[in-house]
Amino acid sequence: MRGRNLLAVLRRSAILSGAGKKTLRGVYASTSGVYGDCKGALVAETHRCNPQTERAARRRDAERRWRSAGRERGWRIGLLRIPGIYDARARSPRARLERGLPVLARQDDVVTNHIHADDLARICLLALERATPGRSYNVCDDSALHMGDYFDLAADLYGLTKPPRVARAQAQAAGLSSMMLSFMRESRRLDNTRMKAELGVTLHYPRVEQGLLSDPG
Template sequence: MLIVGCGDVGQRVARQWQALAGHTGRHGPRVLALTSSPDKRPALQALGITPLLGNLDDARSLRRLRGVAQRVIHLAPPASQGAHDVRTARLLRALGPAPQALVYGSTTGVYGDCGGAWVDETRALQPGTERAGRRVDAEQQLRAWGRRSGARVNVLRIPGIYAPDREGGTPQGRLRKGLPVLRPADDVFTNHIHADDLAQALRAALWRGRPQRVYNVCDHTELRMGDYFDLAAQIYGLPQPARLSRQEAQQVLPPMMLSFMSESRRLRNTRMLRELRVRLAWPTVAEGLTAGQRRG
């Protein structure tokens, strides 16, 4: 198995394979990881991962990927500019003979603003940012490649990832900075997935995903963003954030943060539960954050 973009989530996938192999007494798949940083090789090796040095921005460095794996998890983000995801295009050319399965970690931002409506995987895509537009392009490239090559491609659309043991993986830092949130009249619905549950879904898709199928990967939480931060403040014993109108927030918050406050949707995860048979360890953010606080 090859993991492209083997950061926190990719490493969780590898650790879960190791734990499963230890529990069953069977050998798990050999895990390879593409990394552009030589400094990361010792940490990957310590996890039982074989690092392959290469960079998705340099096609020549990817030659060794040809035919190297039967299953691929692609978690690398697109470049920060342009209408197309050239990194995914280079990866597909480099893989050569198609693997049996490729799972891509996309974003729920491809849906754009849905006005708080419930959203399943059949909803038309309306990305509201260039960043999300590049994800749409990557999805289209991958699914077309899967149809041509015969590889089973699955796209996992991922919302906000959290985990108490993930760097920046909880709202605690934002709360300590005292950053405001939107007042209820202007607030948006937000969606979440614990990093361990995301890793589980990625593993499940490698074996159970249907050909060229898309899956929303999220927990059962149904909260507006401000309520999410209020809940986190209660769990951490911190002051609840101030509530501002959208117009007031535009004067004090950075554009990137505002972009996440401009889209509202509630994701349906029925397909993930039924087809991938994922059993969420953390069905809601309340459970995931509270458990992390107890461990801390």
């Protein structure tokens, strides 16, 4: 809804629609959730989108609208498909570990992808200048991990207890949020080749452990 409102405002803007005016450049922050569950497969941007949550479906709809508006108006809009964001502050896994929340048992676990917030900010700036209009980019680091392994790694680095493992059937009764449960239903490995080749990205934190070690806490 917010994306539609913004598009409506931009379309009505006399400044942006006037002849001879500077071309609008922008980046739409979408989600890798537009691919849905891919059973752990490697997923490039050409993979069929199959959003399986209302949240991801809204993002996919917004992608189409921004791409259409870009073609119609000549706007240079890049589409970034972003997975789990983490950093040393608000998005650190530390708080979740301290609460002792469980992760899936190994046989039920899913592959997740991540990007450090500082790397994401730099990629957004690069995309403003270098993204091909209407083109989508997977934005992630080089360390696709099973979700449980991600939290185990964080626990080891922080000196905390590793989270308990539960079967998928028990996860809903384990105090997990509906959003976390939705993440536990989807598994994929994002291919970031296009991001590196076309946007010229050099990751400061190519692996999760490097980003987690930047946490001063």
